[in-house]
Amino acid sequence: MAHLQFDGCDAVALATEYGTPLYVVSERMIRDRLREIRKDFLDRYPNTGALYASKALQTLDICRIVASEGIGLDVVSGGELFAAAKAGFPMDKIYFHGNSKTESEIRMAVEYGVGRVVVDNLHELAILDGAARTLNRRVKILFRVTPGVDTHTHEFMSTGKLDSKFGIPLDPRVRDEYVGAALGMEGVELLGFHFHVGSQLLSNESHLKAISIICKLMVEVRDAYGMTTRELNLGGGYGIHYQDDEQTRPLSYFVDAMMANLGTACSAAGVAMPRVVIEPGRWVVGEAGITLYTIGSRKVIPDVRTYVGVDGGLPDNPRPALYGAVYEATVADRDDGPRNEVVTVAGKCCETGDILIRDIALQSPMPGDILAVFTTGAYNHSMASNYNRLARPAMVLTNAGKHRLSVRRETFEDLVAREL
Numbered sequence: 001m002a003h004l005q006f007d008g009c010d011a012v013a014l015a016t017e018y019g020t021p022l023y024v025v026s027e028r029m030i031r032d033r034l035r036e037i038r039k040d041f042l043d044r045y046p047n048t049g050a051l052y053a054s055k056a057l058q059t060l061d062i063c064r065i066v067a068s069e070g071i072g073l074d075v076v077s078g079g080e081l082f083a084a085a086k087a088g089f090p091m092d093k094i095y096f097h098g099n100s101k102t103e104s105e106i107r108m109a110v111e112y113g114v115g116r117v118v119v120d121n122l123h124e125l126a127i128l129d130g131a132a133r134t135l136n137r138r139v140k141i142l143f144r145v146t147p148g149v150d151t152h153t154h155e156f157m158s159t160g161k162l163d164s165k166f167g168i169p170l171d172p173r174v175r176d177e178y179v180g181a182a183l184g185m186e187g188v189e190l191l192g193f194h195f196h197v198g199s200q201l202l203s204n205e206s207h208l209k210a211i212s213i214i215c216k217l218m219v220e221v222r223d224a225y226g227m228t229t230r231e232l233n234l235g236g237g238y239g240i241h242y243q244d245d246e247q248t249r250p251l252s253y254f255v256d257a258m259m260a261n262l263g264t265a266c267s268a269a270g271v272a273m274p275r276v277v278i279e280p281g282r283w284v285v286g287e288a289g290i291t292l293y294t295i296g297s298r299k300v301i302p303d304v305r306t307y308v309g310v311d312g313g314l315p316d317n318p319r320p321a322l323y324g325a326v327y328e329a330t331v332a333d334r335d336d337g338p339r340n341e342v343v344t345v346a347g348k349c350c351e352t353g354d355i356l357i358r359d360i361a362l363q364s365p366m367p368g369d370i371l372a373v374f375t376t377g378a379y380n381h382s383m384a385s386n387y388n389r390l391a392r393p394a395m396v397l398t399n400a401g402k403h404r405l406s407v408r409r410e411t412f413e414d415l416v417a418r419e420l
C-alpha cells in the first residue's frame with residue numbers, strides 16, 4: 001500500500017522523523033501562490049501592491065519567504081509586528097491592522113516605521129496623530145470601512161456588514177466625522193480606504209458589491225472635501241478547497257473582476273484610479289499545510305458510531321469547534337487503500353466539542369497509523385493553544401522532496417516557563 005506523498009515527501013517518514021502531531025507546510029506551494037500574485041496581479045496591473053495577511057500563518061520562516069518573493073505583510077498586533085521585524089521584514093511593506101490597537105502598539109507601529117496604519121476608530125486616530133507628531137513623523141493611513149455587505153460565509157468569518165466590530169460605518173454622519181478629523185491632523189496622511197468583507201469566500205459577489213460601495217465613497221469624499229483617494233485596499237477573503245465541491249479559484253477570478261469594475265466606476269465618476277492593494281491570507285497558505293497525527297484508541301459504539309482518537313485536536317486546530325469547519329483526511333500509511341469504514345476522529349481534549357472530523361470514510365484506521373488532515377496551513381498553527389497543557393506541534397517545511405524543521409515542538413518545560 002502506498003504512503004501519502006506530500007510535496008514529494010513521504011508523510012509517514014516525516015511523522016517518524018519529527019513526531020506527531022506535526023504541521024507540515026510546503027514552502028514550494030506557498031511560493032507558487034505568491035508568484036501567482038506577482039504574475040496575475042502585480043505584473044498585470046500597474047500601480048498595485050500585495051500583502052500576505054500573516055495572521056493566517058506567521059513564523060519567522062514564513063515572513064522570510066514572503067519577503068523574498070517581494071510581497072508585503074499585513075500584521076494585526078504588536079506581536080506579529082515584532083516577529084516580522086525579527087525576520088528582517090522591510091517595514092515600509094507592512095500594513096498594521098486591528099480594531100482595538102493598544103496605545104503601545106500604535107506607538108510601536110510609528111517607531112518601527114510601518115508603511116501604513118489602517119485606522120479603525122477615532123480613539124486610535126487621536127493616539128496615532130499624537131504619537132506621530134511626538135516623533136516628528138507623518139504616518140500614512142487608510143480608514144477601514146464596513147461596506148455593509150453580507151457575505152455567504154460563517155457568521156464568525158463575516159466582517160464587512162454594518163453591524164460589525166470592524167471598521168467605520170459609511171453612515172455619512174460617522175464618515176464625515178472621521179474624514180474631517182484625519183484631514184485636519186498633522187501626524188497622519190489619509191491616503192484612502194480599506195475593506196475586508198469576510199473570509200473563505202468562494203464567489204466574488206461580495207467583493208464586487210463592496211467595490212461599488214467604495215466607488216461611491218470616493219466620489220463623496222471628493223465632492224465634500226476635495227479629497228483624492230490615492231489608495232484602496234480590497235482585503236483578502238479568497239476561499240479555498242476544504243471539502244466536497246468547494247473549489248479554489250485562481251486569483252484572477254477575484255482580482256480581474258474587481259479591477260474591471262473599479263476601472264469602469266472610476267472613469268464613469270471621473271475619479272483617477274487609485275493604487276490598489278490586496279491582502280489574501282488563507283488563499284496563500286491554507287492548502288500548503290497538512291497536519292499529521294498518530295491514531296490511538298478505537299471505540300466502537302454499536303449501532304451509533306466508531307470513534308478514533310488522535311494525539312492532538314482542539315489545541316492545534318480549533319476551527320472545527322469554532323466554525324464547524326469540515327476537513328478531508330487520509331490514513332497516510334494506506335493512502336491508496338479502500339475507504340471502507342466511516343469513523344469520527346476525536347481530539348484528545350476534555351471537551352465534547354473536540355471532534356476533528358465527524359463521520360468520514362477512511363481506510364480502517366488502526367492504532368499506530370498516521371492520519372493526515374488536509375488544508376491546515378491557515379489558522380491552525382496561528383490559532384493553537386495549550387489547552388489541557390498540550391505542547392504545541394512542531395512545524396516542518398517541505399520543498400519538492402526536501403524537508404527541514406522550522407518550528408520545534410514545545411516541551412513540557414516550555415509549558416511552565418512563564419510561571420513564577
Ligand SMILES: *Cc1c(COP(=O)(O)O)cnc(C)c1O
Nearest residue numbers: 053196199200236237280281282
Ligand atoms: C484576516 C484578514 C485578511 C485575510 O483574510 P483571508 O480570509 O485569510 O484571506 C485580510 N485583511 C484583513 C484586514 C484581515 O483581517
